[in-house]
Amino acid sequence: MEVHQVVSGAGGESGMARCGAxxxxxxxxxxxxxxxxxxKLAKIARDDPRRVAHSLKVGLALTLVSVLYYVRPIFINxxxxxxxxxxxxxxxxxxxxxxxxxxxxxxxxxxxxxGFIAVGAHKVAYLCGNNGEPVVLAIFVFLLASAATFSxxxxxxxxxxxxxxxxxILTFSLVAVSxxxxxxxxxxxxxxxxxxxxxxxxxxxxxxxxxxxxxGEDLHNLAAGNLDKLADFLEGLESECFRENAPGENLExxxxxxxxxxxLNSKASEDSLCNFAKWxxxxxxxxxxxxxxxxxxxxxxxxxxxxxxxxxxxxxITLTKSQYPEANMELCLKVRTACGExxxxxxxxxxxxxxxxxxxxxxxxxxTHMSAAIRAARGLRAELSQDADLAKVMHVAVIAxxxxxxxxxxxxIAESVENLARVARxxxxxxxxxxxxxxxxx
Amino acid sequence: MEVHQVVSGAGGESGMARCGAxxxxxxxxxxxxxxxxxxKLAKIARDDPRRVAHSLKVGLALTLVSVLYYVRPIFINxxxxxxxxxxxxxxxxxxxxxxxxxxxxxxxxxxxxxGFIAVGAHKVAYLCGNNGEPVVLAIFVFLLASAATFSxxxxxxxxxxxxxxxxxILTFSLVAVSxxxxxxxxxxxxxxxxxxxxxxxxxxxxxxxxxxxxxGEDLHNLAAGNLDKLADFLEGLESECFRENAPGENLExxxxxxxxxxxLNSKASEDSLCNFAKWxxxxxxxxxxxxxxxxxxxxxxxxxxxxxxxxxxxxxITLTKSQYPEANMELCLKVRTACGExxxxxxxxxxxxxxxxxxxxxxxxxxTHMSAAIRAARGLRAELSQDADLAKVMHVAVIAxxxxxxxxxxxxIAESVENLARVARxxxxxxxxxxxxxxxxx
Numbered sequence: 001m002e003v004h005q006v007v008s009g010a011g012g013e014s015g016m017a018r019c020g021a022x023x024x025x026x027x028x029x030x031x032x033x034x035x036x037x038x039x040k041l042a043k044i045a046r047d048d049p050r051r052v053a054h055s056l057k058v059g060l061a062l063t064l065v066s067v068l069y070y071v072r073p074i075f076i077n078x079x080x081x082x083x084x085x086x087x088x089x090x091x092x093x094x095x096x097x098x099x100x101x102x103x104x105x106x107x108x109x110x111x112x113x114x115g116f117i118a119v120g121a122h123k124v125a126y127l128c129g130n131n132g133e134p135v136v137l138a139i140f141v142f143l144l145a146s147a148a149t150f151s152x153x154x155x156x157x158x159x160x161x162x163x164x165x166x167x168x169i170l171t172f173s174l175v176a177v178s179x180x181x182x183x184x185x186x187x188x189x190x191x192x193x194x195x196x197x198x199x200x201x202x203x204x205x206x207x208x209x210x211x212x213x214x215x216g217e218d219l220h221n222l223a224a225g226n227l228d229k230l231a232d233f234l235e236g237l238e239s240e241c242f243r244e245n246a247p248g249e250n251l252e253x254x255x256x257x258x259x260x261x262x263x264l265n266s267k268a269s270e271d272s273l274c275n276f277a278k279w280x281x282x283x284x285x286x287x288x289x290x291x292x293x294x295x296x297x298x299x300x301x302x303x304x305x306x307x308x309x310x311x312x313x314x315x316x317i318t319l320t321k322s323q324y325p326e327a328n329m330e331l332c333l334k335v336r337t338a339c340g341e342x343x344x345x346x347x348x349x350x351x352x353x354x355x356x357x358x359x360x361x362x363x364x365x366x367x368t369h370m371s372a373a374i375r376a377a378r379g380l381r382a383e384l385s386q387d388a389d390l391a392k393v394m395h396v397a398v399i400a401x402x403x404x405x406x407x408x409x410x411x412x413i414a415e416s417v418e419n420l421a422r423v424a425r426x427x428x429x430x431x432x433x434x435x436x437x438x439x440x441x442x
Numbered sequence: 443m444e445v446h447q448v449v450s451g452a453g454g455e456s457g458m459a460r461c462g463a464x465x466x467x468x469x470x471x472x473x474x475x476x477x478x479x480x481x482k483l484a485k486i487a488r489d490d491p492r493r494v495a496h497s498l499k500v501g502l503a504l505t506l507v508s509v510l511y512y513v514r515p516i517f518i519n520x521x522x523x524x525x526x527x528x529x530x531x532x533x534x535x536x537x538x539x540x541x542x543x544x545x546x547x548x549x550x551x552x553x554x555x556x557g558f559i560a561v562g563a564h565k566v567a568y569l570c571g572n573n574g575e576p577v578v579l580a581i582f583v584f585l586l587a588s589a590a591t592f593s594x595x596x597x598x599x600x601x602x603x604x605x606x607x608x609x610x611i612l613t614f615s616l617v618a619v620s621x622x623x624x625x626x627x628x629x630x631x632x633x634x635x636x637x638x639x640x641x642x643x644x645x646x647x648x649x650x651x652x653x654x655x656x657x658g659e660d661l662h663n664l665a666a667g668n669l670d671k672l673a674d675f676l677e678g679l680e681s682e683c684f685r686e687n688a689p690g691e692n693l694e695x696x697x698x699x700x701x702x703x704x705x706l707n708s709k710a711s712e713d714s715l716c717n718f719a720k721w722x723x724x725x726x727x728x729x730x731x732x733x734x735x736x737x738x739x740x741x742x743x744x745x746x747x748x749x750x751x752x753x754x755x756x757x758x759i760t761l762t763k764s765q766y767p768e769a770n771m772e773l774c775l776k777v778r779t780a781c782g783e784x785x786x787x788x789x790x791x792x793x794x795x796x797x798x799x800x801x802x803x804x805x806x807x808x809x810t811h812m813s814a815a816i817r818a819a820r821g822l823r824a825e826l827s828q829d830a831d832l833a834k835v836m837h838v839a840v841i842a843x844x845x846x847x848x849x850x851x852x853x854x855i856a857e858s859v860e861n862l863a864r865v866a867r868x869x870x871x872x873x874x875x876x877x878x879x880x881x882x883x884x
Contacts, residue, residue: 070579083620141505170528173504178511301855308848315844363859377850406788
């Protein structure tokens with residue numbers, strides 16, 4: 001009987017049970033999403049633990065600065081201007097020491113300069129009487145803001161002083177506009193500048209003395225890492241394509257064919273790191289005025305190398321997809337061996353260059369691998385030129401092959417544009433013609 | 443006599459004259475520098491007149507907002523909070539409509555959210571008594587600032603809400619900290635939010651209604667321009683290398699060999715334009731929720747094509763530098779003709795795809811050129827495969843040639859690292875060895 005009751009009871013409450021199950025599964029989904037999110041955060045933190053340190057540093061700097069506000073004697077002296085210290089910390093604090101330095105200096109100097117000019121503008125406007133003053137001030141704000149905004153389009157200004165120009169416009173407008181109401185202008189400007197200086201000093205203190213992240217070091221590691229990635233590609237190529245029993249299949253999914261891609265896109269972060277590094281004081285093995293620009297040159301060469309690798313990779317992938325007669329003649333084997341030597345030795349040379357860069361030791365051993373690679377290339381060229389007919393047609397055939405690669409890529413571009421035209425509903429060319437005819441007729 | 447006097451006088455004043463001449467030449471230098479600077483500014487303005495319009499728009503928006511401050515009734519209502527409208531305009535105003543929209547929305551929502559949380563934090567801290575309050579507030583600021591800063595390392599947050607997070611930290615710290623002193627917290631928060639809303643509204647008004655610059659339109663033009671540059675390269679290649687009486691000399695200085703470089707570096711601006719475009723309302727031929735992501739795909743293909751062009755270009759330059767036997771056999775001429783056809787037809791196809799994208803008409807005519815290029819490539823392949831030996835060795839020879847290109851580039855990288863090692867005074871490897879020995883011995 002009890003069993004029966006329980007069963008019928010369960011039947012009666014099936015709506016509630018379903019509802020409960022639904023809630024349960026929803027809770028499960030939320031829990032899974034939260035776990036996935038937590039795993040993602042943990043991965044971000046594990047990938048570079050300095051990120052956690054940076055987050056705590058921002059919290060620390062802000063807390064330090066806000067203490068100013070809680071301490072009564074300081075508050076009475078500076079009043080609401082203390083806010084500017086908080087504001088400065090939030091906007092100036094950057095991940096790297098160089099970034100914080102640039103922003104801090106930009107902020108301090110731009111504030112000073114704009115303050116002086118604004119006080120001058122106020123004195124001029126004051127001469128124009130009570131009614132004229134706001135008009136003159138508005139004209140000044142308009143002219144200076146427009147000129148300063150235009151200056152940001154100059155590439156040199158954009159690269160180094162973009163933030164400074166923003167602060168210049170901001171401070172000038174704030175001081176010029178409020179000068180119309182605030183009587184003790186000079187005292188206010190002085191207060192604001194000292195609070196900003198305190199904010200900048202707090203930022204610099206925490207970024208430099210608490211687990212510093214140096215842009216220069218990051219730039220250095222980026223350069224060495226790029227060389228490593230290039231070496232990875234060549235090693236993968238050797239083991240997958242040129243070894244005696246190399247599989248040469250399913251190449252597309254191999255990781256070595258993807259590794260050069262991050263090198264191709266490294267320009268933006270390299271440029272900004274270099275920009276920051278130039279401002280950093282000496283640290284570790286890097287002295288002040290270290291030749292950071294050379295890393296940019298090295299990066300440009302690495303990227304060019306990576307783009308040749310991309311061309312080579314796409315050629316190889318096309319080749320493995322199409323059926324072509326297995327070439328088993330003697331020359332072919334020779335070429336293959338030479339290819340293997342070229343890629344292996346270049347990879348070794350790059351690996352040693354990367355290590356030399358990383359450890360900052362002069363790269364003497366790279367030479368032997370480098371010359372082995374060059375010897376292999378030269379030997380192959382000599383080998384091929386023995387067959388005069390072949391040598392003659394070789395070069396132009398290489399260009400033809402590369403060009404037919406380009407044709408394939410152009411075809412892909414055409415398909416992409418056609419897809420865009422379909423999805424974005426481009427006009428039909430015939431309709432467009434009709435439109436023209438109609439408009440001409442009417 | 444007079445002549446003599448004048449001459450002797452001139453002799454006596456030669457110091458002053460020299461000084462005057464020096465001043466004169468210095469003034470000349472300054473004038474020349476100013477003229478050069480003016481020319482540079484004029485060029486920046488001429489290259490894109492919208493830059494001038496943008497500068498004037500920033501001036502206009504600031505002037506509009508500062509009028510708030512001059513009008514007495516508004517000032518009495520809002521007090522010093524009016525400043526926040528000025529501040530908002532300066533930091534939110536961006537070059538494109540989408541950029542301004544993202545920043546404005548980020549600012550408004552982050553301020554609202556942070557304001558609510560901060561008021562909550564204030565209520566909690568209030569319960570802890572007079573002495574506990576600042577400590578609890580400081581802990582809150584530390585925790586929230588650290589957590590929010592860490593969230594910026596999540597790629598999705600970084601891409602869309604980076605500015606919002608900054609504003610969140612800023613507002614939370616400002617409100618939480620000042621809540622300790624300011625009694626009328628809610629009124630203050632309300633004032634601040636309405637002034638910020640006014641600032642954002644002013645920015646949006648000026649960016650949308652006064653000569654708007656649409657990120658979507660720029661992205662569209664960038665995509666079409668990239669295709670044009672690829673076509674330029676192929677056209678230049680055809681006319682300089684594959685025509686019957688093509689010069690084929692001094693290729694390195696030709697502009698067509700540089701034109702693909704800007705395509706290679708277009709990723710960063712493409713990504714940010716796409717990000718902005720997604721937020722823009724419909725304008726011109728672009729409706730809201732236009733498939734902007736497809737432009738990124740097209741851009742990725744264009745960049746891959748450009749990197750194949752770079753590989754081809756560097757191969758051709760190496761070839762023209764080295765002496766190789768003039769190949770005048772029949773096959774060579776055929777290959778050359780086929781190359782010319784491939785590049786010319788691909789160029790035409792790209793040109794028409796670019797025009798179709800630009801005018802937003804479906805690209806039907808591209809097909810004829812495209813298929814002509816494909817036919818030329820296929821014909822060449824058939825031609826080459828008639829010579830069985832040649833066909834067999836061709837593919838592997840192409841790879842070998844590309845690899846020997848890579849060897850050359852690796853050599854350049856090695857030289858670059860060696861130069862770096864010399865300039866940055868890397869340790870001598872032998873000294874490093876000694877250091878190790880010494881440290882092991884001791």
